[in-house]
Amino acid sequence: MPNSHEVLFRTLADPTRRAIFERVCREGEQTVRALTADAGVSQPAVSKHLAVLKRAGLVLDRHEGRQTHYRAQPGALAPLLDWTRQMAGFWQSRFDHLEDLLKRMDQ
Amino acid sequence: MTKTATETLSVVVERDVPFPPEKIWRALTQPHLIEEWLMKNDFKPVPGHRFDFRADWGSVDCRVLTVEPNRTLAYTWSAYGLESVVTWTLSATSTGTHLRMEQSGFLPDQQQAYQGAKYGWQKFFANLEAVLARID
Numbered sequence: 001m002p003n004s005h006e007v008l009f010r011t012l013a014d015p016t017r018r019a020i021f022e023r024v025c026r027e028g029e030q031t032v033r034a035l036t037a038d039a040g041v042s043q044p045a046v047s048k049h050l051a052v053l054k055r056a057g058l059v060l061d062r063h064e065g066r067q068t069h070y071r072a073q074p075g076a077l078a079p080l081l082d083w084t085r086q087m088a089g090f091w092q093s094r095f096d097h098l099e100d101l102l103k104r105m106d107q
Numbered sequence: 108m109t110k111t112a113t114e115t116l117s118v119v120v121e122r123d124v125p126f127p128p129e130k131i132w133r134a135l136t137q138p139h140l141i142e143e144w145l146m147k148n149d150f151k152p153v154p155g156h157r158f159d160f161r162a163d164w165g166s167v168d169c170r171v172l173t174v175e176p177n178r179t180l181a182y183t184w185s186a187y188g189l190e191s192v193v194t195w196t197l198s199a200t201s202t203g204t205h206l207r208m209e210q211s212g213f214l215p216d217q218q219q220a221y222q223g224a225k226y227g228w229q230k231f232f233a234n235l236e237a238v239l240a241r242i243d
Contacts, residue, residue: 009189083189083212084118091120091208097144101134102126 004079011056017049029071118210125203128177135180
């Protein structure tokens with residue numbers, strides 16, 4: 001299991017950060033200033049959350065004059081979908097082992 | 108985002124097994140038997156007991172949540188930054204047992220209430236689904 005899951009889980013674990021990401025997804029490209037107005041935290045805090053989102057590949061930034069705009073990269077969520085597939089495969093194989101064991105066990 | 112997105116962090120595996128629940132329960136709860144089909148462990152069938160599963164690729168931190176002999180077993184499963192709950196359900200059938208495993212994942216800040224946490228993830232993905240349907 002690659003650690004891309006872990007990065008995404010940790011990145012989205014913070015409710016403020018998750019809310020910022022949801023908002024960028026919902027409303028399209030946003031400036032830091034616009035995001036700060038609704039986030040309920042300071043602009044430096046919002047910038048810090050955006051930097052973490054950017055490191056996880058969840059947002060892209062674009063500089064225009066003194067403003068930085070952020071837009072969502074929803075494709076970065078793909079590893080979360082992979083997680084389900086991987087765990088399902090893991091448990092299917094464990095069920096096979098369990099059935100083998102049950103056949104060997106005394107009643 | 109597709110329909111599966113809202114179910115992203117839930118995995119269900121079900122199987123009809125030609126053995127009685129009592130026998131399967133032993134395989135699910137006795138450490139030396141668990142090791143044979145799952146992983147090395149220090150499991151005890153006691154709610155609140157903390158244990159881990161160990162494999163060559165790493166370990167999984169767990170805590171026992173529910174123990175209803177021959178019926179239900181649930182424990183937390185924490186690995187790779189994701190807290191999840193694994194729930195085993197055993198239902199006797201005319202030919203043996205219907206065995207069901209559900210693993211539901213949720214984020215580390217939402218551990219307090221399992222149901223609430225599960226909802227949190229689903230809500231998150233449901234919101235995104237609605238949003239992403241409108242993006243390209």
